[in-house]
Amino acid sequence: MNDGVGNSRAWVLDVDGCLMRTARAGGAGGTAMPRAGELVDALRRAGHAVLICTNASQKPPREYAAHLRSAGIDVPDADFVTAGSAAADYISTHHAGARVLVVGEDGLADPIRKLGLELAEPDSKTLADVVVVGAANGYSTRLLNAACLAVDAGAPLYTTVNAPWFHGGLGKSVAVSATIAAAIGWTTGTVAQVLGKPSAALGETLLHRLGTPAAQVTVVGDATVEIELARSMGAHSALVLSGATSPGLLATLEGAARPDLAVADVAALLEYLTPSLSQSQGARS
Numbered sequence: 710m711n712d713g714v715g716n717s718r719a720w721v722l723d724v725d726g727c728l729m730r731t732a733r734a735g736g737a738g739g740t741a742m743p744r745a746g747e748l749v750d751a752l753r754r755a756g757h758a759v760l761i762c763t764n765a766s767q768k769p770p771r772e773y774a775a776h777l778r779s780a781g782i783d784v785p786d787a788d789f790v791t792a793g794s795a796a797a798d799y800i801s802t803h804h805a806g807a808r809v810l811v812v813g814e815d816g817l818a819d820p821i822r823k824l825g826l827e828l829a830e831p832d833s834k835t836l837a838d839v840v841v842v843g844a845a846n847g848y849s850t851r852l853l854n855a856a857c858l859a860v861d862a863g864a865p866l867y868t869t870v871n872a873p874w875f876h877g878g879l880g881k882s883v884a885v886s887a888t889i890a891a892a893i894g895w896t897t898g899t900v901a902q903v904l905g906k907p908s909a910a911l912g913e914t915l916l917h918r919l920g921t922p923a924a925q926v927t928v929v930g931d932a933t934v935e936i937e938l939a940r941s942m943g944a945h946s947a948l949v950l951s952g953a954t955s956p957g958l959l960a961t962l963e964g965a966a967r968p969d970l971a972v973a974d975v976a977a978l979l980e981y982l983t984p985s986l987s988q989s990q991g992a993r994s
Contacts, residue, residue, distance in 0.1 A: 713945040714970045715985045719758040719921035721944075722749070723930030724773070725875070726952015727975060728761070728782055741780040742951060744976035749782055751979060755986040758919045759788060764905045764934070766793030766816045766843035766869040766886065790915065792869035792905025793817040793843050797824055799910045800867065804839050810864075812856050812889060813843030817869070831855035841867040842890040842901065853893065860897040866890065868901040872934060881953075907937035916942060927969075929978065933958075936968050945969045947978060 731739025774789040797820035810829040811818045829837035831852045837859040860866045868890035874881045890901040923943035931952025939946035948968035
C-alpha cells in the first residue's frame with residue numbers, strides 16, 4: 710500500500726469522471742460511478758474529513774450537492790466546494806469592499822454576494838474593481854465589453870478554470886469559461902489568474918476547510934489537474950482512470966507529474982483503502 714495515500718485522514722474528491730460519469734460539469738445530468746457513495750460513506754465512518762471539489766462554477770454548491778445526493782452520494786451542502794465558491798472566498802479576502810463584475814451565473818454571483826461584496830452591473834458608468842469569469846450558458850456582448858473595459862483600466866482578471874477542455878467520463882467538451890477568460894485577456898493584454906484547480910488559492914481554502922495537515926490529505930481525481938492541485942497543497946494524489954486520463958497518458962507522466970497512486974476507478978480505490986479504513990474504525994470503537 711502507498712503509505713501516504715493509505716495513511717491519509719482527509720480527502721478531496723473530484724466529481725466529474727471520478728465520483729460521477731457525466732458530460733456536464735459538476736455531475737449535472739450524470740450517474741454515480743460504481744461504489745462512489747460507498748467510498749464517501751466508508752471514509753466518513755472511519756472518522757476521516759471529506760470535501761467534494763469541482764471546477765464547476767455555473768451553479769451554487771448546494772445545487773451540485775443536491776444532485777449528488779439524488780444519485781446516491783451523501784454529500785452535505787457545506788462539504789461541497791466549487792471553483793465559484795473558492796473564487797468568492799479568495800476575492801472577499803484579497804479585495805474587501807470591491808465591486809465585482811461577474812462574467813458568469815449564480816454559481817459565482819451567489820457566493821460573492823453572500824460574502825458581502827457588491828456586484829457591479831455591466832451598464833454602470835463606474836467600472837468594476839474586479840472581474841471574475843465562470844461558466845455560463847451565454848455571455849452578452851455588453852457584459853464582455855464591461856469586463857474588457859474594467860480590466861483595461863486596471864481591474865484584476867480572475868477565472869475559475871484555465872483548462873481548454875472539460876472531461877466527465879462521457880467524452881469531452883470545451884471549457885467555455887476558460888475560453889471567455891482567454892478572450893478578455895487577449896483583448897486587454899492580460900493573463901487571467903486561476904482561482905479553481907490547480908491554484909494555490911484553492912489549495913489554501915481546502916486545507917483550511919479540512920483542518921488537517923497537508924501530509925495527511927489525499928486529492929482524488931481523474932485528471933492531471935488534481936495531481937497538480939495535490940502538489941500545490943503538499944498533499945498526496947490518487948488518480949482514477951475513469952475520466953480524463955488514459956493508461957497511455959499515465960505512462961508518460963514522470964516525477965512530480967506522476968500520481969502517488971493510480972487505480973481504475975473509485976471502486977478500486979475503496980478496495981485498496983478497505984484494510985486501512987477497517988483499522989481506523991477499530992481504533993475508534
